[in-house]
Structures are given as C-alpha cells and as structure tokens.
Amino acid sequence: MRIIRSLLDLDFYKLTMCQFAFLLHRMVLVRYAFKNRTIKVALSKIVDAAEVRHQIEMVRKLRFRPEEIAYLRKSKYIPKGMFCEKFLKWLTNLALPEVTVEVVGDQLKIETKGPWPVVILWETLILSIVNELYYREMMKRRGFSEADVFIEGLHRLVSKIDILRANSYITFIEFGTRRRFSHEWQELVIQVLKATVPGQLIGTSNVYFAMKFDLKPIGTFAHELDMVYSGIYCGSDEELRGSHNRVLEDWWNLYGAPLSIALTDTFGSKFFFEDMTKEQAEKWKGLRQDSGDPIEFGEQAIKFYKSHGIDPMTKLIVFSDGLDVFTIVKLAEHFKGRINVTFGWGTNLTNDVGFDTLSLVVKAVEANGKPLVKLSDNLAKAMGPAKVVERFKRVFGYTNTDSKECVV
Amino acid sequence: MRIIRSLLDLDFYKLTMCQFAFLLHRMVLVRYAFKNRTIKVALSKIVDAAEVRHQIEMVRKLRFRPEEIAYLRKSKYIPKGMFCEKFLKWLTNLALPEVTVEVVGDQLKIETKGPWPVVILWETLILSIVNELYYREMMKRRGFSEADVFIEGLHRLVSKIDILRANSYITFIEFGTRRRFSHEWQELVIQVLKATVPGQLIGTSNVYFAMKFDLKPIGTFAHELDMVYSGIYCGSDEELRGSHNRVLEDWWNLYGAPLSIALTDTFGSKFFFEDMTKEQAEKWKGLRQDSGDPIEFGEQAIKFYKSHGIDPMTKLIVFSDGLDVFTIVKLAEHFKGRINVTFGWGTNLTNDVGFDTLSLVVKAVEANGKPLVKLSDNLAKAMGPAKVVERFKRVFGYTNTDSKECVV
Numbered sequence: 001m002r003i004i005r006s007l008l009d010l011d012f013y014k015l016t017m018c019q020f021a022f023l024l025h026r027m028v029l030v031r032y033a034f035k036n037r038t039i040k041v042a043l044s045k046i047v048d049a050a051e052v053r054h055q056i057e058m059v060r061k062l063r064f065r066p067e068e069i070a071y072l073r074k075s076k077y078i079p080k081g082m083f084c085e086k087f088l089k090w091l092t093n094l095a096l097p098e099v100t101v102e103v104v105g106d107q108l109k110i111e112t113k114g115p116w117p118v119v120i121l122w123e124t125l126i127l128s129i130v131n132e133l134y135y136r137e138m139m140k141r142r143g144f145s146e147a148d149v150f151i152e153g154l155h156r157l158v159s160k161i162d163i164l165r166a167n168s169y170i171t172f173i174e175f176g177t178r179r180r181f182s183h184e185w186q187e188l189v190i191q192v193l194k195a196t197v198p199g200q201l202i203g204t205s206n207v208y209f210a211m212k213f214d215l216k217p218i219g220t221f222a223h224e225l226d227m228v229y230s231g232i233y234c235g236s237d238e239e240l241r242g243s244h245n246r247v248l249e250d251w252w253n254l255y256g257a258p259l260s261i262a263l264t265d266t267f268g269s270k271f272f273f274e275d276m277t278k279e280q281a282e283k284w285k286g287l288r289q290d291s292g293d294p295i296e297f298g299e300q301a302i303k304f305y306k307s308h309g310i311d312p313m314t315k316l317i318v319f320s321d322g323l324d325v326f327t328i329v330k331l332a333e334h335f336k337g338r339i340n341v342t343f344g345w346g347t348n349l350t351n352d353v354g355f356d357t358l359s360l361v362v363k364a365v366e367a368n369g370k371p372l373v374k375l376s377d378n379l380a381k382a383m384g385p386a387k388v389v390e391r392f393k394r395v396f397g398y399t400n401t402d403s404k405e406c407v408v
Numbered sequence: 409m410r411i412i413r414s415l416l417d418l419d420f421y422k423l424t425m426c427q428f429a430f431l432l433h434r435m436v437l438v439r440y441a442f443k444n445r446t447i448k449v450a451l452s453k454i455v456d457a458a459e460v461r462h463q464i465e466m467v468r469k470l471r472f473r474p475e476e477i478a479y480l481r482k483s484k485y486i487p488k489g490m491f492c493e494k495f496l497k498w499l500t501n502l503a504l505p506e507v508t509v510e511v512v513g514d515q516l517k518i519e520t521k522g523p524w525p526v527v528i529l530w531e532t533l534i535l536s537i538v539n540e541l542y543y544r545e546m547m548k549r550r551g552f553s554e555a556d557v558f559i560e561g562l563h564r565l566v567s568k569i570d571i572l573r574a575n576s577y578i579t580f581i582e583f584g585t586r587r588r589f590s591h592e593w594q595e596l597v598i599q600v601l602k603a604t605v606p607g608q609l610i611g612t613s614n615v616y617f618a619m620k621f622d623l624k625p626i627g628t629f630a631h632e633l634d635m636v637y638s639g640i641y642c643g644s645d646e647e648l649r650g651s652h653n654r655v656l657e658d659w660w661n662l663y664g665a666p667l668s669i670a671l672t673d674t675f676g677s678k679f680f681f682e683d684m685t686k687e688q689a690e691k692w693k694g695l696r697q698d699s700g701d702p703i704e705f706g707e708q709a710i711k712f713y714k715s716h717g718i719d720p721m722t723k724l725i726v727f728s729d730g731l732d733v734f735t736i737v738k739l740a741e742h743f744k745g746r747i748n749v750t751f752g753w754g755t756n757l758t759n760d761v762g763f764d765t766l767s768l769v770v771k772a773v774e775a776n777g778k779p780l781v782k783l784s785d786n787l788a789k790a791m792g793p794a795k796v797v798e799r800f801k802r803v804f805g806y807t808n809t810d811s812k813e814c815v816v
Contacts, residue, residue: 147573147604147605151566151569151570151604154603154604155566158562158563158566161559161562165555165559184603188600191599192562195554195562195592196555196558197555198555199555
C-alpha cells in the first residue's frame with residue numbers, strides 16, 4: 001500500500017527551504033544520508049530494502065497537483081508571494097531525484113544526491129516511509145492489527161488531551177510527520193486534536209493535512225541550512241564562522257518576519273547567542289530549541305534578549321526536542337509570563353501507540369564536495385568526520401560536553 | 409452554519425423506500441409530521457423556528473450531485489440495478505418539497521405533504537437539523553464549547569469501543585444520523601470506529617458517510633411503508649389486514665434478498681409472526697426489532713422459524729431499539745449460537761456526549777386522506793387517532809399493553 005500519496009505530505013519547512021535553495025543556491029550539489037540513531041534496532045532485518053525502494057519509486061512518480069500548487073500560491077494561511085511564481089512553475093514540473101537504498105550489515109544505507117533544491121525535499125518523505133514500513137512489520141511480528149494499535153493510541157491521545165485541556169493556555173504544533181506510526185494514524189490524531197483542542201492546536205508541519213483540515217502549515221528552517229552554508233562558505237575560519245549569520249541574513253531577506261523563527265543549535269546555542277546581532281534579535285520573532293536542556297536554553301534566551309534591551313514577552317521560543325505532555329506542561333509553567341513558548345510536538349504525539357520509537361534522521365552530509373558538520377547541544381546528535389568536527393568546535397567556540405541518548 | 413451539505417446525508421432506507429414509492433405509488437399523497445416524544449422539553453423555547461426554516465430552505469436548494477448519482481448507480485456496495493435509471497434520472501432533477509414550521513405552544517409543528525416519493529426523503533434530514541440546532545443552543549446555554557463536548561464524547565466512545573473489542577464477535581451498524589449531536593461529531597465517531605473496530609462495524613445507515621469512508625450503506629424499510637399501505641388499502645378489514653403482507657410482497661418483488669430485512673412491530677410483532685408466511689420466512693434474510701422487549705422478541709423469532717422448520721442460525725435479527733453497549737453485549741450473549749444478531753446503534757452511539765437525549769420522530773400521519781396508525785410493541789410509540797387505533801387493534805389482533813417511556 002502506497003505510503004506517500006501526495007508530494008504535500010511532507011513538512012512545510014521543506015518547501016520554504018526548497019524555495020530558498022532554488023532561488024539562492026540552485027547549483028550547489030549536496031548529498032543527504034539516512035541514519036538510524038537507534039542502533040540497537042537492526043533496521044535492515046525488519047524493514048525490507050526492496051519495499052523502501054518500491055515506495056520511493058512511487059513517490060518519484062508523483063507530481064505536485066494543480067490544486068496543490070494553487071494552495072501554495074495563495075490560501076488562508078499562505079499569503080500570495082510567499083512562494084514566487086518562478087518557484088511554483090518549477091515545482092509543477094518537478095520529479096524527485098533518485099535515491100539509493102542498500103543493506104549494510106544490519107542497517108539501511110539510504111542516500112540521495114544532486115542539486116540542493118531537488119534533493120532537499122526527500123527528508124521527511126523517506127523518514128515517513130521507513131517508519132511506516134518498520135511499524136507495519138512490527139505489527140505483523142507482534143500479532144497486532146492496526147485497530148489494536150489505534151485503540152491503544154487513542155487511549156493515550158485522550159489522556160494527553162485531558163492534560164492539555166486542563167492547561168488551556170498551552171499551544172502546540174503537530175510536528176510528527178517524520179516519525180508517525182502511519183499516515184492514517186497521523187490523520188486521525190490531527191482530526192481528534194482539531195475537534196477537542198482547536199484553540200490550542202495552532203497548526204501542523206504537514207502541508208497535506210494542513211490543506212485537508214484547514215490548519216496553518218507551520219515551519220521555517222532546519223539544521224541543513226546552516227550545515228550546507230558551512231560547506232559553501234568554509235575557505236577561511238572567518239568565512240566558516242560567518243556562514244551561520246549569512247543564513248539568518250539570507251533567510252530574512254527572502255521571507256522576513258512571517259518565517260523568522262531561528263534554529264539555534266546547529267553549532268551549539270552558545271555560539272548562536274554570540275552570533276545573533278541585536279538588530280536580528282529585535283526583528284526575528286523567536287527561536288527554536290531542538291537539543292540540550294530546554295530550561296537552561298530558555299533562561300539563556302531570556303538573558304540574551306534582556307541584554308539587548310528586548311522584552312522577552314515580545315518573543316517566542318518553539319521547543320521541539322523530544323517532547324511529551326509532562327515536559328510541555330513543565331516548560332509552559334516554568335516560562336509563563338517570562339517569555340512566550342509553544343511546542344512543536346512530534347514523535348510522542350503521532351507515534352505513541354505502544355511500540356518503542358525509533359530515532360531516524362535524514363541529514364545533509366556533503367555540499368559542494370565538503371563534508372558537513374552538526375554539533376548540536378547534545379553530542380549524541382552531533383555528526384560529521386572527527387577532524388572536521390574538531391575544526392568546527394574550534395571555530396564556533398563549542399565547549400559543550402553533554403550527551404544524552406536520543407529516544408525520539 | 410449549514411447542517412445538511414449533501415442530499416446523501418440521510419438514511420439509506422430513505423432512498424430504497426423512495427424508489428419503492430416512486431415506482432409503485434407515485435401519486436399517493438401523504439402528510440408527514442414531526443413529533444417530540446420528550447414532552448418535558450419545551451422545544452420551541454430552545455430551537456428557533458426561523459433557524460429550522462432557514463436550514464430547511466438550504467436543503468431545498470440542494471440537488472443530488474453527479475458523483476452522488478454515480479455512486480448510487482453502481483459502487484462497491486451498491487450493485488448496478490438496485491436503483492434503476494428511471495429513478496436516478498428523476499432523482500437528479502429532484503428538489504425537496506416545502507416544509508411548514510410553526511410554533512405551537514412550547515413545541516414545534518413541522519409538516520410536509522405531497523407525493524409520497526418526494527415527501528419521504530425529509531424525515532432524517534429534518535431530524536438531523538432539529539437535533540443539531542437543539543444541541544448548539546444547549547451548548548450555548550450551558551457554556552460548553554464543541555471541543556468540551558467532543559472530548560467528553562470521545563471518552564465515552566473509547567470506553568464503548570473497549571467493551572466492543574472485548575466482545576469481538578459482535579457486529580453493529582452505525583444508525584445515528586437522525587439523533588446525532590452534530591454532523592461533525594457523527595463523522596468523527598465513524599472515523600474512530602472505522603479505525604478501531606473495522607471488522608465489527610459492518611456499515612452505516614448514512615449514505616454520505618458510507619460514500620466518504622468506503623463503508624457499506626445499510627437499511628431496508630421503516631414503519632411508514634406499512635403505515636402508508638394501511639392508508640391505501642383500508643376499505644374492508646380484510647383489505648386492511650392484507651395491506652401488511654402486501655408490503656412484504658411488493659418489497660420482495662422490487663429488491664429481493666439483498667434488502668430482505670423485515671420490520672416487525674408496526675402493528676405489533678404478534679401479528680407480524682402470524683402474518684409472515686412460511687415461504688416468506690424462508691426467503692427473507694431476517695427481521696428488525698424496534699420496540700418491546702428484545703429478548704422476548706428474539707425468543708419469539710426463534711420459535712417462529714423453528715415452527716416453519718427453518719434453522720434460526722440461517723436468519724438474522726437486527727436490533728435497533730434504544731441500544732447501549734451493555735444491552736448489545738447482553739443480547740449478543742443471550743442469542744449466541746441460537747440465531748444471528750446484529751445491532752443498528754443510533755442515539756447512544758452518535759449522541760452520547762453528556763447532554764440528555766431527545767426522542768424526536770418524523771412520521772407519516774396521513775395517506776390519501778386517511779389518518780395513519782402505528783401500534784408498535786411499546787404503546788408509548790403508538791400513534792394515530794384513538795378511533796382508528798381501536799379499529800387497527802381489532803383488525804391486527806393487538807393485545808399488548810406494555811408502555812415504556814422513549815428516552816431515545
């Protein structure tokens with residue numbers, strides 16, 4: 001059964017970053033690679049590589065449909081001009097590039113390379129495919145049906161909703177496309193959330209479901225922007241160090257305020273707060289926290305804004321790292337009245353159905369022939385060849401030594 | 409906000425009966441009237457008659473859409489020929505007739521009259537409208553939002569599903585269109601059921617949702633057939649008595665086995681079992697029980713089939729009278745291995761969200777100028793002018809004296 005039925009069944013930020021790459025760096029050649037961070041799971045023994053290939057081939061046959069392009073051109077939540085005509089026209093004719101899928105030991109090696117704007121779209125599509133195939137097989141092996149899983153998931157979801165409703169000032173965004181149990185389950189989750197916490201669910205990262213259920217598609221950019229820029233601009237240490245702020249500048253110039261939530265941890269948040277200028281801090285709506293200690297991060301952010309004479313209550317933090325409902329409530333309470341917060345809630349929202357979760361990622365690993373590096377505020381999420389990582393640590397003044405297993 | 413968005417948003421049996429009336433009794437003039445059996449509720453003080461009129465006018469502007477006609481012509485669950493081309497063509501051009509809505513004391517008087525095949529379609533549409541308007545106003549008065557109600561409803565639904573799943577041999581049909589809390593809520597209920605008890609939910613009476621969610625649309629006929637026939641064929645007592653079996657004959661001739669579930673209580677099930685012939689008992693798939701004691705009825709049905717030398721395990725009873733999950737389990741257990749049973753589950757499935765329910769009906773009250781009578785196995789459901797009721801009791805040998813308040 002086909003997992004991806006529409007090219008909009010991906011994260012909104014893939015499209016905003018895609019246009020960014022299309023307009024600014026069309027010829028940059030990149031390589032993206034899949035990685036299973038949950039190494040104890042022998043993925044290739046569970047997920048059939050041939051079936052992954054088959055699902056990928058079906059995606060490659062998909063095109064953006066006229067009504068989907070029209071939705072991106074102008075709709076309730078997408079202002080005319082956010083996506084330009086040149087980009088939309090290009091998108092209309094786009095077919096996704098080849099992906100290689102190989103079994104290497106007990107893991108899967110999945111890679112795709114080519115011009116950045118086309119390769120960039122694959123990430124969440126591949127993740128949704130591998131996840132869903134994994135859980136289909138797990139259901140079979142454990143002898144459970146979809147219905148068994150859905151009722152268990154529904155119990156858990158309803159409990160979460162009770163807690164959310166008891167804390168009705170909390171808002172959140174559904175961010176679970178990449179790690180969802182399945183397309184069907186994500187769809188049901190979104191519908192139940194829309195019915196029961198309509199004011200608290202402020203949107204979804206999934207463009208297909210945003211369109212289908214009249215929700216706001218939400219997302220700005222991901223680590224890959226900082227990472228690819230560090231591959232493009234890395235001649236001197238100075239240039240490498242400057243590449244991070246170049247992302248902020250280029251992004252702001254393209255999208256301005258509406259999409260001005262900055263991701264903070266690519267090279268460590270310590271560097272981020274040194275690098276973001278007062279003017280940027282004033283203009284940008286807020287920050288996204290995706291690794292490290294969220295309380296520490298929030299406190300650092302408040303201090304940062306205050307140090308620039310900015311009232312933190314005019315700014316927003318989007319927490320998006322491994323959230324569960326208790327963490328959400330704790331963070332919301334902690335920062336209440338001090339800085340605005342919201343939550344990009346992924347795995348634990350769309351894949352909390354009784355099975356263990358997987359920490360799968362697809363990351364940019366090479367740009368213009370240069371290996372890419374991510375440091376993160378959690379060394380378990382760091383990536384890149386050791387020697388290059390050392391250079392990056394030095395250049396970005398990275399001193400963090402925290403490492404925490406990624407469970408989601 | 410528009411309550412009825414499609415002319416398929418009604419019970420399937422309205423369409424099967426509509427075609428029956430169209431082909432066999434097109435010129436019979438009938439009058440249908442709305443009645444609130446929950447007399448303690450001052451309906452006109454809660455539901456705005458002008459809003460009912462407005463919603464009805466919006467329905468009158470609707471037409472069956474080409475894709476809806478195509479669905480009725482032939483689809484997964486509707487074999488080609490069940491609805492004939494002549495009927496479908498007529499349906500394509502159909503506009504529903506006028507309905508009068510008046511305030512009489514603290515109740516609403518809602519009536520419609522005209523040729524039987526057009527008037528017949530109004531029943532569940534009117535009921536869905538009045539119900540939803542009632543609950544919209546109740547929410548306002550009690551200070552609850554839709555989301556408040558939906559989460560409460562979801563808790564109750566999930567509990568029911570747990571019980572159903574623990575009794576996985578039980579099947580049921582969603583029959584709740586007429587008494588639903590709202591269109592949106594019914595939609596969510598159906599989706600949750602489809603996700604969590606896909607093998608047990610064998611269909612829905614709602615044609616719109618059946619089409620939308622690829623479920624079997626289920627229904628055969630209602631009291632109005634027996635009742636209108638008793639108005640057409642009532643010259644002599646003999647003719648009146650014969651009108652009941654004439655329905656069975658005409659229905660079988662039109663639809664045959666696929667829609668051969670007979671409703672048993674219009675003039676009392678005692679009469680029904682006297683009236684149905686051995687040949688009919690052999691041919692018809694089964695019976696629908698809609699009033700009186702369901703256990704007694706089932707026992708009577710088993711005795712009836714056995715007396716004709718028919719194995720009850722080749723027959724089906726559809727229970728549809730005021731079911732809740734405990735009654736369903738009790739009946740299923742009681743008849744397990746003795747006769748097949750399934751459940752047409754209405755109010756308690758689509759309107760169990762915390763508010764008291766209403767027992768609203770729209771019934772045929774006049775055909776060809778003759779007042780119509782229903783006796784039922786529960787005198788609280790009986791209707792018709794006293795003098796005529798007396799004649800019917802005599803003609804149909806009705807001796808039942810049970811009366812039980814209708815809560816749903």
